[in-house]
Amino acid sequence: MAVLASVAMDLVNDKAANRAKMDSYVEKAAAQNADFVLFPELALGGVPKNPMFIFNPDDAKYQHDVAELVPEGDSTQHFIEMAKKLDIYIGWGMAEQSHERFDALYNTLVVVGPEGFVGKYRKVHQPLTERIMFYSGSGDYPVFDTRFGKIGLMICFDKAYPEVSRTLALKGAQILLCPTAWPSIEPSEDDNDFRAGNVFSFARALENMCFFMDSCVSGKFEMGHSRIIGPNPMQICATTDFEEGMAVADVDVEGEILKSRLYAMAGSDLLKDRKPATYGELAKPNRYNPISGDLGQFAE
DSSP states (O other): OEEEEEEEBOOOSOHHHHHHHHHHHHHHHHHTTOSEEEOOTTTTTOOOSSOTTSOOHHHHHHHHHHOBOTTTSHHHHHHHHHHHHHTOEEEEEEEEEOSSOTTOEEEEEEEEETTEEEEEEEOOOOOTTHHHHSBOOOOOOOEEEETTEEEEEOOGGGGGOHHHHHHHHHTTOSEEEEEEOOBOSSOOSOTTOOOHHHHHHHHHHHHHTSEEEEEEBOSTTBOOOOEEEOSSTTOEEEEOOSSSEEEEEEEOHHHHHHHIIIIITTTOOTTTTOOGGGOGGGGOOOSSSOOOSOGGGGOO
């Protein structure tokens, strides 16, 4: 069994204020015996002030101002100490400073735990003006072992690409972590409506028959509804509303995954029943997507 917590959080362009609020939620999660708490994309420093389809150099400059090295930066070390003290795992989004270039930033998910630094992931798929502010990650799509299960790391727009979550699941991920700042221009009172951000989350859980954790920025233009979704179709274990809050669920990770793969699709295990030899076209570069090769060779 594992107790998982996902936070919906209003962010400001004030790293100290955001970090203090994160501290408070970590303490609340620990008080509820949570094994893990996840915060939204860029939770540490805050998201750009302008909508993502409008580029403002001041937004990019701010991300440079709040960026830190990982894992040696102050905030990562701060949360490592909290994780050890409270016996909890913590995941959050932040602007990461490159070790090699002063002008290079990454949109990064960092995870720490009682044992210290667990790992990080740099976002690969970046929409609109985000690709101007941040460099893309190398596409390593990492999976890490924790006491509450194997976690696979991705960020926001990555969930629009099924190849990302499928890669993580094939590497053994039982819980897909996806901090987001997915905008909701027309909020709906229906938690299960068919907006793209919702559909992607449920699809990624269903097609991989594993858990999916959304942790979204809340506020005027954001979706909120940070969720813990189970491996069975449309299985919501816990969710927040449009406002700030924390969803907490006590789940049997391996038990629910096994039940899904045995019963949810009448015995059809969507991972076991794959036919990868027939999918070669997916990985072929073409004139519209010409990039090929091992991008991991360029990772720091």
